[in-house]
Amino acid sequence: MTVTVAKADVGGWAGDASTHPDLLEAIVPSLDTRTESGGLLLDFVVTHVGDDVAVLMTHERGARSAEVRGAAAEAFRAAGARAVELKLHAATTSPHISYADMEFVERPSEPLVVIMTDKAGPGAFNLPLYRSFGDPFTTWGLVEDPSIVGGFEFEVTDLLVGKRAAFRCPEESHGLLGVLGRSDGYALTEIRSRAQPAEPAAVTSVGAHADVDPTAIVRAGPGFPSVGEVLEPWARPLLVPGPGPARPPGPILPVGLDDTVATRADGPPRAIALGFTLADGELVGPLDLFADAAFDRARADALLMADFLRRQGPFALRSTTERGPLMDAARWR
Numbered sequence: 038m039t040v041t042v043a044k045a046d047v048g049g050w051a052g053d054a055s056t057h058p059d060l061l062e063a064i065v066p067s068l069d070t071r072t073e074s075g076g077l078l079l080d081f082v083v084t085h086v087g088d089d090v091a092v093l094m095t096h097e098r099g100a101r102s103a104e105v106r107g108a109a110a111e112a113f114r115a116a117g118a119r120a121v122e123l124k125l126h127a128a129t130t131s132p133h134i135s136y137a138d139m140e141f142v143e144r145p146s147e148p149l150v151v152i153m154t155d156k157a158g159p160g161a162f163n164l165p166l167y168r169s170f171g172d173p174f175t176t177w178g179l180v181e182d183p184s185i186v187g188g189f190e191f192e193v194t195d196l197l198v199g200k201r202a203a204f205r206c207p208e209e210s211h212g213l214l215g216v217l218g219r220s221d222g223y224a225l226t227e228i229r230s231r232a233q234p235a236e237p238a239a240v241t242s243v244g245a246h247a248d249v250d251p252t253a254i255v256r257a258g259p260g261f262p263s264v265g266e267v268l269e270p271w272a273r274p275l276l277v278p279g280p281g282p283a284r285p286p287g288p289i290l291p292v293g294l295d296d297t298v299a300t301r302a303d304g305p306p307r308a309i310a311l312g313f314t315l316a317d318g319e320l321v322g323p324l325d326l327f328a329d330a331a332f333d334r335a336r337a338d339a340l341l342m343a344d345f346l347r348r349q350g351p352f353a354l355r356s357t358t359e360r361g362p363l364m365d366a367a368r369w370r
């Protein structure tokens with residue numbers, strides 16, 4: 038069984054605020070065709086976060102399947118064609134598509150959480166996924182559940198050179214945190230169970246392109262943190278890197294599906310969390326997990342942070358690796 042999430046920006050509706058509903062309609066017919074009896078896909082769900090359209094698919098073709106990716110690209114082409122007709126912001130029929138794939142044998146009950154971000158850099162999952170899979174103050178099972186007391190293995194990608202390194206936790210957790218904390222240069226790409234080495238626990242969409250607005254697929258329940266423990270780190274405001282060197286970091290808002298329209302300058306970045314259980318490949322869901330009022334305080338705190346950071350104007354914390362045209366035009370001596 039493989040779960041694949043494909044996400045792309047085929048055109049923003051009113052700037053880069055949101056997705057026009059026509060795009061979500063246009064993307065469905067070709068996926069329907071691929072799901073009919075004996076087809077490529079077992080099931081699929083279409084959604085969006087901000088200006089990104091996402092397709093969640095289940096199938097039996099394995100991770101990085103060219104056929105499945107081809108089907109996603111075809112579906113995004115149809116959505117892009119509608120975006121071009123509507124003259125949406127940066128409309129395109131050949132967008133960059135980011136993928137997250139996870140292959141596993143479906144358990145008797147298989148709870149999955151898919152978290153998707155918009156207006157965030159590739160390292161957005163470094164802190165929340167570490168807290169769920171590495172921090173016993175979030176996940177009590179790490180100190181009392183024999184199936185996870187041995188910890189997890191974390192794979193990190195160096196975004197500058199594209200190299201990967203694995204850290205075994207708990208014993209290498211300090212080294213891991215030293216790297217993850219530099220979330221504009223390093224991004225968490227995969228977490229594996231140590232008790233069951235073939236079992237993937239979480240993957241992100243951060244690939245060779247250091248994809249921005251990343252997605253994570255996370256397994257929950259026995260052998261992993263619970264659904265609540267996967268979500269718990271988002272109950273406190275998180276500062277995440279911006280979606281490019283010229284964009285400042287921002288406080289990410291965990292929001293319900295009705296609150297993904299990012300209208301304020303710089304977003305602020307946001308995340309949605311979709312809960313599913315799998316039933317022989319059928320995606321039973323989605324349950325809108327961040328719609329819970331329990332995340333209200335995180336949202337309020339994140340908005341206070343957004344007020345403060347936005348007030349810094351040109352003094353916002355940004356990388357100097359990318360120089361603006363006015364910087365080069367200045368009369369340097």
Ligand code: MG
Binds near residue numbers: 046088
């Ligand atoms: Mg976006």
